[in-house]
Amino acid sequence: MVKSLPMDIAIQSLSTVQTDLRQKLSQGAQKIFWDTAEVKNFPSEAERQVFIYKYFSYYLETNPDLFICAFLGEQVYGYICGVADTRKHRELYHCADHIPIFDDLYEEYPAHLHINLAAESRGMGLGGRLVAALEKVLRRETEACGLHLVTSEGARNVGFYRKNGFTREVSRGILPEEPRMLFMGKRL
Template sequence: MSTIRPYRPADRDALYDICIRTGDSGRDATALYSDPRILPDIFTGPYLELDPALAFVLADAADRPVGYIIGTADTPRFVSAYRRDWLPKVADRYPEGSGTGRDAERIRELHHPEWMLQDGLADYPAHLHIDLLPEAQGRGAGRALMDTYLAALRAAGVPRVHLGMGAANTAARAFYDRLGFHEIARPAPSLVLMGRGTAVT
């Protein structure tokens, strides 16, 4: 039996591991990077540090994290805080301009968080990331995590939220479609931006 609870600092390493193990469109991305920690240092760590109140953990019967949902209520504010408060803590590990292939692409993202400020998102100020280990999928836990996150956004007065997903991730697209998300834009062939209101539907 799984439960959803607020994030605790002791969960950090487990959430980093989940990010890596689901970082290739739901598959394990560990072997794709010379330092796979780059993924959670972009897509997990900053949210846990800058917006911990919007971090929720799916835990198994032993209270071991097997999934999470994280994000921010205000993407422009988050990008500013990322550059000011998060980037200095991790930049030395990944020098700007270093790496090749996928590593280089991720290092560019790390050093230039403004990529989160895509056109067409002004009406969708919040954004999120959700990841579940395979063992936690297909049981309604993803929907429950999303409901928890949307409720937190509603309580904060946030009307709409967006997310980015790989265009090739058909399973994720089907999941988001079922949850009422719709496509907003495709800023790149491999990236789909989806959004929805935070109201209960």
């Protein structure tokens, strides 16, 4: 039997939902964040908090208009979050090592995103719908001319991003002994 998602899944910015529901949806999105995180063990609670901050909490706190959830009732199936201009979020340059190494590309692709889906939601078009929803908000409410993300070279998600129009690719390393990071950009 082919799995499918309910047809009436809402895709909505957290800034537009009622406060009580916003709290529940952000908790559901955070559960998906931890379920999908490659890193689960940290030397200290402080390092765990830095990790969630740079990939999740920062966006929830500073850009709720660009924190979009796919949900039905209180069940979250996935989320996408980001900023309209990476260069205006200097704090990210200090906590996310990959941000500074691609600084020369942000003029053309200023906005960036993070996306995660619950395991049961993958492969059914929901990720593409979330990307489209973020792009719509960026086009309507910001001056962003391009959107980007950074992933690892050879990551399983590279095909998804290519399929969704992220055709500009630049590979760079942070440190010589570490895996190279892949910048993927899309014009809006």
